[in-house]
Every structure is written in structure tokens, then in C-alpha cells.
Amino acid sequence: MLQGTLDLLILQTLIMGPAHGHTIAHTIEQRSEEVLQVEHGSLYPALHRLENRRWIASFWGTSENNRKARYYRLTAAGRKQLLEHTNRWDRLVRAVNRVLRPAKEET
Amino acid sequence: MGWARFFRRKQWDAERARELDAYLEIETDENLARGMSSDEARQAACRKLGNSTLIREEIYRMNSIGFFETVWQDVRYAARTLAKSRTFTFVVIVSLALGIGANTAIFSLINAALLKMLPVKDPEQLVQFKVVTPGGVGEGFSYPAYKEFRDHNRVFSGALAFSKFYDEPNIEVDGQSGRAKGQMVSGNFFSVLGIKPVMGRLIAPTDESVAGQSPVAVISDDYWRRRFALDPGVIGKKVVLNNIPFTIIGVTTPEFFGLQPGEKIDVSIPITMKAQVNPSFAFTGTRQDILAAPYRTWLSIMGRLKPGVTPKEAAADLEPMFHASMREAAASLSGLPFDSPAVRQSYLASKLRVDSAGQGLAALRQQFSKPLWILMTAVFLLLLVTCANVANLLLARANARQKEIAVRLTTGAGRWRLIRQLITESILLALGGGILGLLLAFGADRSLVMLMSHSNSPISLNVRPDTTVLAFTMLVSLFTALLFGFLPAWRATRLNLTSALVDSTRSAGRGGSRSKLGKMLIVAQVAVSLVLLIGAGLLARTLQNLQNFYPGFNKEGVLLFTVNPGVIGYNLDQSARLYERLLERINGVPGVRSATFSFYSPLRMLGLLIPKIQEGTPSSVKATDRVGIDDVGPNYFKTFEIPVLAGRDFAPSDRAGTPKVVIINEAMARQYFSDRNPMGKHLTVPGWNGDPSWKEIVGVVKDAQNRGLRESPTPMIYLPLFQFPDEALITFEVRTAISPLSVSNAIQRAVKATELRLPVFDIKTLNEQVDDSLVQERLIASLSGLFGALALLLAAVGLYGLMTYATNRRTGEIGIRMALGATRGQIAGMVLRETLLLVLAGLAIGVPAAMASSHLIRSELYGLRANDPLTILIAGLMMAGIAVFAAYLPARRASRVDPMVALRTE
Structure with missing residues (x-):
């Protein structure tokens, strides 16, 4: 998986509201149409890294079926970061598309 | 975060x-x-x-944080490996302890004597006033000038004055006499310094306000312990100081020793008691009153700068006041016997300087700064030799650990990670050496301070470890660790893995280049040791030259002691009569050949004044030229065995009422009477003892050393003390037919029989006094000799280790040589030759290096040049000799190799 993609996916997921690790993992798995196969465990170091950068914050809460779970939410800095990353990603994708499909662009 | x-x-x-x-x-x-x-x-x-x-x-x-996470692992691992090879660890730690300990010992002396701030409040704000005259820098100010500075400056939060008793006052406690180090202080002395009493109160401004009316004394914590056994009833106790009753009012805190490092002040009294405790020449109530005359400069002044004021600004602020006081001083001379245009000019031409004084008075710094830095250089060289030695040991050890290191490298350990691990071991070793060295240093420092001291006035320095010293040792240890640890670690981790893993240390890896590195270290070690040895040799021969030097008087067989009748209330005339009686008594003691006395103790002549010659001073003499002067007793030259070249010695008949006479030395005769015969001419010395009359020259004597052994004798004028009674601290010199110390008791009894109350102090032989004047030379000669010997020893140990290792590795080769017919002698010769080659390489580097650097100690040398060939030769031979000795055992072992056994193991 591309470096930083997972970070971006996590931030994107959290924009809908706070979620715990299990939810985040499943959401990413579904939303990336299972193209991005995440071993759910590898999510946690990424969560930790994002939290260290203060892009997300965590708190203990109760899950849907009454289990104690650690919830994450997006911080203001994280929101800004997501916006920036999304823009950059869009630019990158456009650039890659221009290179790979020049003819189609022209038509 | x-x-x-x-x-x-x-x-x-x-x-x-x-x-x-x-x-x-x-x-x-x-x-x-x-x-x-x-x-x-x-x-x-x-x-x-x-x-x-x-x-x-x-x-x-x-x-x-990866680094820190693994440091602790490394430390534990290193400790385990070191614990496994006890002998290695022991040898390394002990040699490092010697190197680091020597550095710490010398550094803590430097710290205590040269660097430490005074233990007072905000010492960095303190400044001392200096008077810069064409003739030199002085520190003396008059009492009126001090009061002016104190009351009218804009730059100090306080200005204090003090004056040390130049002779030690006699203090009677419950009828028992005893000497103490004393000072007279201004009323604000303690408050400006921020010193608090542990008991009672300290001297206050009110104690200074009325002259002679405040007989109060503050004692130091140390004196309280020594003299009063910490008696809590000491406050309010009456003691008699120089025959004047005083009351002890307070005790200062233990850390306060005074303002001069190296000297502990026992007793402080108000400066306005000066005339009472030193009555001679106080001239109270006259134009020469010690407390009122502007020309009498006897006080040192220190100020505490207001925040933000620099010493320069302070000097600028005080300059007008200072010049006014100097003009007043010059004017106050008019009509006095020692007034002259030259003296007045020296007042008017002087300038004020304000120096930082946070480290206290400079006396000890001036005396010991050069010797201590020389020693610091010596111990640094010693440390380098130690490092080379330990590095060599580590190289050998790395060889033994090749397999372990190879295994770790093959199983994926990074090279830097391994180097870090090895350096951790080095640091651990260095810290062990550092701690042991610290203990050694503090054991040694007391003896070092003793070595710095004169026989009768020990220097007291606080050499207890402080943070500066601990930080220094820490830094030196770490520096050492990197110095001796890095190269071996670098080398140990550069392995040819296959051959290292295959087998046998003998055929393994890069042994060849390892022993090349080892050889380079040995060469460096020999070179540095040689520099140290040559320096030590030069200093030792300097000491020897000075000890063998004939000072112009016979130093053997003379007993010295000092008395001061002033402290038991004698005036000048009474003192002179007492000396007469003392001489009579002492001359009657069996074993005494002749006795005399002098104002200055031998080799401690300080008085330098400008003489006047009645018959005219030759134009070759400059207006600022000064001559030495001393008041002496009858038979002075006979007692010292200084030859009288013309005329006569002083006799008991040179007394008050007889024609006034003087004796001069050859240098004086040469300079002031070059082409004339000085006999019968007349001179006088303004400012010496208030007697302006002309005195006839009745004798010329040979020059003798008077200001220490190194300085060539100054022109001298000797006056008979009986004709010119002078202030009362007098040294008696007694020449004896038998060992001087064996008549010491009889002489002391004779003194007691003459005047029971007269305290006698500084009893020693003239020989000891001469030795005392060499205290610096002895300090650096003996210590650099010790360090040189240590370096030599370390170099020998290193050489022994390397040759043993090398011959062991070559057992097979030696076996082949012997099998092919080499004799035992040839084998031993081969090993010795290799050793000598290393030593010669070391000498080839060390001799030029020593010659290039020995000029740094040129000013300390006496009677030989900095590149003295004999010293260099002896040092080189010692080095070579010890090297051959170190190589002898491995050479012998090599020659005893049994070719059959050697070849079979190959």
C-alpha cells in the first residue's frame, strides 16, 4: 500500500464522526472495495502515529454491543491535514492519469 | 513531547x-x-x-528513542563481559585511575588555588583597587583615601578595607601565648562580603567609628575549634592581643577563610585599633598618624560593584577622587625627613586600576599559576600515554574476541551497533578508572598541598571535591574512553568473516595490521613519555642546581628563630635592649659559635628604597633605582660567613650614641661608587626608619643572595639595628658548632630565662629556610618526576605486552627458523632488535618534540638550557634501557621455543 494512504483513509473515515478501531478497519475494508486489503492490526500503529501528530484524539467509550472500546475522533489539525492531503492526492491522480491516458484526455 | x-x-x-x-x-x-x-x-x-x-x-x-532504549542493555552487557575477564578489567582500571587520578589531583589544586570564587555572597561583583606606579603595581591606600572612596563613590554598593598583620599577632588566652593569622578590617567588611556569624555578632561600622575605642575581635570557625575547642562560652571572652585586652564578639561561618586563597585568617579586629596593636610607628596624634596621614598607605580596598557597573566604569568614576588623594599624599610629605621630588613624583604619576577580585587576593595565584599549569601539561601527557597503553590492551583483547564479534556480525549485527557496544565497554572502564582516580586524587591532594607549603606556614586550601572537579573528572574520563576505545573498536569490527570464523586466533584475520597499529601506539607512547621525561629531567636538574648553588653565605649549621617583643608591650628601645641581653645569653649556650639577628629573615628581603649619597650619586644611577636594606645585629657577617672585603663587621659597640655607620655589599659599591673607594663615604635612606642623618660606610662585604636563590643579589645597605631601632619582628641567627637542632632546646631555655613572656616562633635551620625558598621548584620537579616515572612504567608495560603478544603469534615462524638452524641468541636478538627499533622510532619523534616544547618551561629552569644535551641523553638512555628490560622476558621466551612443539601446533 502507498505510504500515507492508510493515514489518509483513516482520516477520511473519521470525518463522519468518532469511531473505534474495529469500525475503522471494517469501514476502510469496505470503502476501498476490498482493493486495499488491510490486515486489521496494522491499523493500530497508524492510529498511534496520527494521534502523536495530534491529527486525531482518542477516548474510551462503549461500543454498539456494550463493549469498552477506544474511540478516535478527528481534530481540527487533522481536518486541515485531510483537506490538504485530499487536494494533493487529487493532483497526483490527475497527473498520473494524464501520463497514462494522454489520448483519452485529448479526445 | x-x-x-x-x-x-x-x-x-x-x-x-x-x-x-x-x-x-x-x-x-x-x-x-x-x-x-x-x-x-x-x-x-x-x-x-x-x-x-x-x-x-x-x-x-x-x-x-532507540539509542536510549539500548544503552542500558549495552551497559549491562558490557558489565557482564568485563566481569568475566577480571584481570584485564583490573589492569585497565588501575592504569586509567593513575592517569585520570593525576589529572584530577592537579586540576583540583588548580581549581582551589586559581579558579574557585571566594565563598562570599556574589563574589563576581567584588573588585580590588590597585595603584599603578612606574615602579610596579601596589595595593596600598591611606585610611583618609579609603573613607573618601567609601562615602563618595557612585559605583559600589559598598567598599571595604582591610590590612593583614604582616607579623602574626600574639594572642594570650587564659595566660597562654599563641600566634594567629590576623587582619584589621573596616566596619562594613563583613556586611559588604555578606558573611554571617555562627555565633555572636561581627564587626560593625560603629566599631570603626572611634579610633582605639573598640577592642573587639571576631574569630574564625577554625580558630574557635583549634584554640577554644568549640567552647560556646567564647563570646564575651577576654583575650590579650599584642598586649591589648580584646573581647571576642563573634565567630564566622566555617567556609569563610578570609580573602586570600591558601591562607586562613584566624582573628579580625577593627582597623581603627591599628595604633594599639602595632604601636611602633603609629605616631598617633602627629602629622604622621597612621590613621590620618594621607601618605601612609597600608590598607587594601575592595568594592562591591552595583549591578551593571563594570570595573572600568568604576575606575573612571573614582579617578578624580584618586588623583586628589594622591596630590594630598604628596603634599603631606612636606617637611618630613623622607620627602623628595622623586617620592612626590611617584605619588603624582600613579594611576588607579580596578580589578575583578571574585577569586580573592592574587598572592597564591601569582606564586603557583605557572607551576600548576606546567604540571597540568605533564599529567595530560601522562594521560595520553595511559590511553595508548589501554588502547593496546583493548587491541589484544579484541583479537581474543574475534570469533564472538564475527558471529555477531554474521548474524546481522550492524557494525556501528557493535562499535557502540565496544565503546560502551570503554566508557564503563573509563568511569571505573575515573572513580578510582578521584579517590586517589583526594588522597593525594593533602600531601600535594603540604608540598606547596613552607615548613612553618602551611598553605590551607580547600581541595574537597566540588562540582567543577567532578565535572572535570567526568569529562576527562569520557574523553579518555573515546581516545583509547575508538580505534580498537573500529579495528575489531573490520573483520574478514570467513577466516575469523574458520579457526585459530593465530591465522585469523587482520592480525598483521592490528600489530602494526599496536606498534604505532607504542611509538607514540615512547615519544610522549620521552617528552615528559625530558621535561622532568630539566626540572629536576634545575632543583639540583639551585640546591648545590652557594648562596653567598654558609647555610649549614645555623639555627633561626623569630621573636616580636612588640606583642608583649615592649617599645622600640626596650626591644633593642632585650636583643642585647638575648645575644649575651645565647652566646653563652654551649655549642654556639656566634649569634646575630636581622630584620629580614634570610632570603626574604623585601625593603627596596632609593638611597642618597652625600658625596653625590653617579649619573649612571637612575632616579628610580632602588637598593635593598636590612637592619642587622653585631657579628652578622661572621655568623653568616659572608666575607668582609674591606673595613669591618658590625660590633656590639655600634649602639645608640656612637657614630652612625653602615655596611654595603659589592653590588652597591660597584653601582654607586664605581671608580671611588666607598669606605668613609656617607649615605642615608629616606623613608626607612625616620632617621635622616648621614651614616658612614665602614665596611664592604661580598654579595649574598637576599631575595631568593634565583634573583641575583641586589645592591644592599646593612644598618646596625642598635643604632636605628626599628619595628619589632626580628629573626635571630645562631651559628652552632654542632647540629643546630641539638642546641635548639638550650637556646629556647636561654630566651625563656631572659624574658619569660616572649613567644618564640619559626624555629628552623637556615638550611630549611633555603629549602623553603625552593618550594615551587621542588613541587614541579618531584611531581613531574613522578609523572615521568609513571609514563616510563606504562610504556614499559605496553612494550612488554606487545612483544609478548607478537612473539606468541610468531611461535610457528620461530620454530621454523630454529629448525633451519637459528641459534637461541639469534632469536632473542631478533626480538630485542624489533623492540629497539620501536624505541628508536619513538626517540626520533620524542626528542625533537621535547626540544620544540621545552622552551615553554624555560622560565622555570636554572643553570641549564632548555635543550640541555645531557638531560636529553639521560632520558633517552633511560627509555631505551627500560625498553630492553621490558623486552627481555618475551625475548627469552622466544629463544626457548621448542621447534618440535612449535611446528606440531602449526
């Missing part, structure tokens, strides 16, 4: 574990809901999550 996470990494880990558990629970719940069995549900959840331990480790690492 990084550190916060680092220290909380354990809690984080627990938190993560719980979070992962929560994931598993939720996932298991969902799997159960999908209809799996509970076991299946759990397992599927685990699969989905992945390896939870790995995840936690990854997060743990993110929180950790």
Missing part, C-alpha cells in the same frame, strides 16, 4: 493491549452473530487482526 512519550511507553503499551483486546471481543461478537462457534469466532478474529505482539512492539518502538 518525545521524552514524555518515552517515559510513558510502558503505560501506552498496556493501553494498546486493552485496545487490541477490545477489537478481538467486538470481532468475536460479530463472528458469533454470523453463526460461528465460539472457538471459530475467536480464531477468525485473531486472524483478522494479525500478530498482536508485533503490533504492540511496533507501537512501542514508535514511542521509544
Whole structure:
């Protein structure tokens, strides 16, 4: 998986509201149409890294079926970061598309 | 933030574990809901999550700072490996302890004598006033000038004055006499310095206000302990100081020793008691009153700068006041016997300087700064030799550990990681050496301070460890560790893995280049040791030259002692009569040949004044030229065995009422009477003892050393003390037919029989006094000799180790040589030749290096040049000799190799 993609996916997921690790993992798995196969465990170091950068914050809460779970939410800095990353990603994708499909662009 | 996470990494880990558990629970719940069995549900959840331990480790690492995480591991590992090879560790730590200990010992002396600030409040704000005259820098100011500075400056928060008793006052406690180091202080002395009493009160401004009316004394904590056994009833106690009753009012805190490092002040009294405790020449109530005459400069002044004021600004602010006081001083001379245009000019031409004084008075610094820095250089060289030695040991050890290191490299350890591990070992060794060295240093420092002291006035320096010294030792240890640790570590981790793993240390890897490095270290070691040895040799021969030097008087067989009748209330005339009676008594003691006395103790002549010649001073003499002067007793030259070249010695008949006479030395005769015969001419010395009359020259004597052994004798004028009674501290010199110390008791009894109350002090032989004048020379000669010997020893040990190692490695080769017919002598010769080659290489570097650097100690040398060939030759021979000695054992072992055994093991 591309470096930083997972970070971006996590931030994107959290924009809908706070979620715990299990939810985040499943959401990413579904939303990336299972193209991005995440071993759910590898999510946690990424969560930790994002939290260290203060892009997300965590708190203990109760899950849907009454289990104690650690919830994450997006911080203001994280929101800004997501916006920036999304823009950059869009630019990158456009650039890659221009290179790979020049003819189609022209038509 | 990084550190916060680092220290909380354990809690984080627990938190993560719980979070992962929560994931598993939720996932298991969902799997159960999908209809799996509970076991299946759990397992599927685990699969989905992945390896939870790995995840936690990854997060743990993110929180950790890799370097610190592994330092502790490294330290434990290093400690374990070192504990396994005890002998190696012991040898390394002991040699490092010698090197580091020597550095710490000398540094703590430098720290105590040269660097430490005074133990007073904000010492960096303190400044001392200096008077710069064409003739030199002085520190004396008059009492009126001090009061002017104190009351009218804009730059100080306080200005204090003090004056040391130049002779030690006699203090009678419950009828018992005893000497003490004393000073007279201004009323604000203690408050400006910020000193607090441990008991009672300290001298206050009110004690200074009325002259002679405040007989109060403050004693030091040390004196309280020594003299009063910490008696709490000491406050209010009456003591008699120089025959004047005083009351002890307070005790100062233990850390306060006075303002001069190296000297402890026992007693302080108000400066306005000066006339009472030193009545001679106080001239109270006259134009020459010690407390009122502007020309009488006897006080040292220190100020505490207001925040933000620099010493320069302070000097500028005080300059007008200073010049006014100097003009007043010059004017106050008019009509006095020693007034002259030259003296007045010296007042008017002087300038004020304000120096930082946070480290206290400079006396000790001036005396010992050069010798201590020389010694610091010597111990640094010694440390280099130690490092080379230890590096060589580490190289040999690395060789023994080749396999271990090879295994670790092949199983994936990074090279830098291994170097770090090896350096951790080095640091551990160095710290061990540092700690042991610190202990050695503090054991040695007391003896070093003794070595710095004169026989009768010990220097008291606080050499207890402080943070500066600890930090220094720490730094030196770390520096040492890198110095001796890096190269071997670098070399040890550069291995040819296959051959290192295959077998046999003998055929392994890069042994050849390792011993090349070892040889280079030996050469460096020999070179540095030689520099040290040559320096030590030059200093030792200097001391020897000075000891063998004939000072112009016979120093053997003379007993010295000092008395001061002033301290028991004698005036000048009474003192002179007492000396007469003392001489009579002492001359009657069996074993005494002749006795005399002098104002200055031998080799401690200080008085330099400008003489006037009645018959005219030759034009070759400059107006500022000064001559030495001393008041002496009858038979002075006979007692000292100084030859009288013309005329006569002083006789008991040179007394008050007889024609006034003087004797001069050859240098004086040469300079002031070059082409004339000085006999029968007349001179006088303005300012010496208030007697302006002309005195006839009745004798010329040979020059003798008078200001120490190194300085060539100054022109001298000797006056008979009986004709010119002078201030009362007098040294008696008694020449004896037998050993001087064996008549010491009889002489002391004779003194007691003459005047029971007269305290006698500084009893020693003239020989000891001459030795005392060499205290610096002896200090650096003996210590640099010791360090030189240590370096030599270390070099020998290093050489022995290297040659042993080299011959062991070559056992096979030696076996082949012997099998081919080499004799035992040839084999031993081969080993010795190799050793000598190394030593010669070391000498080839060391001799030029020593010659290039020995000029640094040129000013300390006497009677030989900095590149004295004999010293260099002796040092070189010693080096070569000790090297051959060190190589003898391995050479012999090599020659005893049994070719059969050697070849079979190959």
C-alpha cells in the first residue's frame, strides 16, 4: 500500500464522526472495495502515529454491543491535514492519469 | 513531547493491549452473530487482526528513542563481559585511575588555588583597587583615601578595607601565648562580603567609628575549634592581643577563610585599633598618624560593584577622587625627613586600576599559576600515554574476541551497533578508572598541598571535591574512553568473516595490521613519555642546581628563630635592649659559635628604597633605582660567613650614641661608587626608619643572595639595628658548632630565662629556610618526576605486552627458523632488535618534540638550557634501557621455543 494512504483513509473515515478501531478497519475494508486489503492490526500503529501528530484524539467509550472500546475522533489539525492531503492526492491522480491516458484526455 | 512519550511507553503499551483486546471481543461478537462457534469466532478474529505482539512492539518502538532504549542493555552487557575477564578489567582500571587520578589531583589544586570564587555572597561583583606606579603595581591606600572612596563613590554598593598583620599577632588566652593569622578590617567588611556569624555578632561600622575605642575581635570557625575547642562560652571572652585586652564578639561561618586563597585568617579586629596593636610607628596624634596621614598607605580596598557597573566604569568614576588623594599624599610629605621630588613624583604619576577580585587576593595565584599549569601539561601527557597503553590492551583483547564479534556480525549485527557496544565497554572502564582516580586524587591532594607549603606556614586550601572537579573528572574520563576505545573498536569490527570464523586466533584475520597499529601506539607512547621525561629531567636538574648553588653565605649549621617583643608591650628601645641581653645569653649556650639577628629573615628581603649619597650619586644611577636594606645585629657577617672585603663587621659597640655607620655589599659599591673607594663615604635612606642623618660606610662585604636563590643579589645597605631601632619582628641567627637542632632546646631555655613572656616562633635551620625558598621548584620537579616515572612504567608495560603478544603469534615462524638452524641468541636478538627499533622510532619523534616544547618551561629552569644535551641523553638512555628490560622476558621466551612443539601446533 502507498505510504500515507492508510493515514489518509483513516482520516477520511473519521470525518463522519468518532469511531473505534474495529469500525475503522471494517469501514476502510469496505470503502476501498476490498482493493486495499488491510490486515486489521496494522491499523493500530497508524492510529498511534496520527494521534502523536495530534491529527486525531482518542477516548474510551462503549461500543454498539456494550463493549469498552477506544474511540478516535478527528481534530481540527487533522481536518486541515485531510483537506490538504485530499487536494494533493487529487493532483497526483490527475497527473498520473494524464501520463497514462494522454489520448483519452485529448479526445 | 518525545521524552514524555518515552517515559510513558510502558503505560501506552498496556493501553494498546486493552485496545487490541477490545477489537478481538467486538470481532468475536460479530463472528458469533454470523453463526460461528465460539472457538471459530475467536480464531477468525485473531486472524483478522494479525500478530498482536508485533503490533504492540511496533507501537512501542514508535514511542521509544532507540539509542536510549539500548544503552542500558549495552551497559549491562558490557558489565557482564568485563566481569568475566577480571584481570584485564583490573589492569585497565588501575592504569586509567593513575592517569585520570593525576589529572584530577592537579586540576583540583588548580581549581582551589586559581579558579574557585571566594565563598562570599556574589563574589563576581567584588573588585580590588590597585595603584599603578612606574615602579610596579601596589595595593596600598591611606585610611583618609579609603573613607573618601567609601562615602563618595557612585559605583559600589559598598567598599571595604582591610590590612593583614604582616607579623602574626600574639594572642594570650587564659595566660597562654599563641600566634594567629590576623587582619584589621573596616566596619562594613563583613556586611559588604555578606558573611554571617555562627555565633555572636561581627564587626560593625560603629566599631570603626572611634579610633582605639573598640577592642573587639571576631574569630574564625577554625580558630574557635583549634584554640577554644568549640567552647560556646567564647563570646564575651577576654583575650590579650599584642598586649591589648580584646573581647571576642563573634565567630564566622566555617567556609569563610578570609580573602586570600591558601591562607586562613584566624582573628579580625577593627582597623581603627591599628595604633594599639602595632604601636611602633603609629605616631598617633602627629602629622604622621597612621590613621590620618594621607601618605601612609597600608590598607587594601575592595568594592562591591552595583549591578551593571563594570570595573572600568568604576575606575573612571573614582579617578578624580584618586588623583586628589594622591596630590594630598604628596603634599603631606612636606617637611618630613623622607620627602623628595622623586617620592612626590611617584605619588603624582600613579594611576588607579580596578580589578575583578571574585577569586580573592592574587598572592597564591601569582606564586603557583605557572607551576600548576606546567604540571597540568605533564599529567595530560601522562594521560595520553595511559590511553595508548589501554588502547593496546583493548587491541589484544579484541583479537581474543574475534570469533564472538564475527558471529555477531554474521548474524546481522550492524557494525556501528557493535562499535557502540565496544565503546560502551570503554566508557564503563573509563568511569571505573575515573572513580578510582578521584579517590586517589583526594588522597593525594593533602600531601600535594603540604608540598606547596613552607615548613612553618602551611598553605590551607580547600581541595574537597566540588562540582567543577567532578565535572572535570567526568569529562576527562569520557574523553579518555573515546581516545583509547575508538580505534580498537573500529579495528575489531573490520573483520574478514570467513577466516575469523574458520579457526585459530593465530591465522585469523587482520592480525598483521592490528600489530602494526599496536606498534604505532607504542611509538607514540615512547615519544610522549620521552617528552615528559625530558621535561622532568630539566626540572629536576634545575632543583639540583639551585640546591648545590652557594648562596653567598654558609647555610649549614645555623639555627633561626623569630621573636616580636612588640606583642608583649615592649617599645622600640626596650626591644633593642632585650636583643642585647638575648645575644649575651645565647652566646653563652654551649655549642654556639656566634649569634646575630636581622630584620629580614634570610632570603626574604623585601625593603627596596632609593638611597642618597652625600658625596653625590653617579649619573649612571637612575632616579628610580632602588637598593635593598636590612637592619642587622653585631657579628652578622661572621655568623653568616659572608666575607668582609674591606673595613669591618658590625660590633656590639655600634649602639645608640656612637657614630652612625653602615655596611654595603659589592653590588652597591660597584653601582654607586664605581671608580671611588666607598669606605668613609656617607649615605642615608629616606623613608626607612625616620632617621635622616648621614651614616658612614665602614665596611664592604661580598654579595649574598637576599631575595631568593634565583634573583641575583641586589645592591644592599646593612644598618646596625642598635643604632636605628626599628619595628619589632626580628629573626635571630645562631651559628652552632654542632647540629643546630641539638642546641635548639638550650637556646629556647636561654630566651625563656631572659624574658619569660616572649613567644618564640619559626624555629628552623637556615638550611630549611633555603629549602623553603625552593618550594615551587621542588613541587614541579618531584611531581613531574613522578609523572615521568609513571609514563616510563606504562610504556614499559605496553612494550612488554606487545612483544609478548607478537612473539606468541610468531611461535610457528620461530620454530621454523630454529629448525633451519637459528641459534637461541639469534632469536632473542631478533626480538630485542624489533623492540629497539620501536624505541628508536619513538626517540626520533620524542626528542625533537621535547626540544620544540621545552622552551615553554624555560622560565622555570636554572643553570641549564632548555635543550640541555645531557638531560636529553639521560632520558633517552633511560627509555631505551627500560625498553630492553621490558623486552627481555618475551625475548627469552622466544629463544626457548621448542621447534618440535612449535611446528606440531602449526
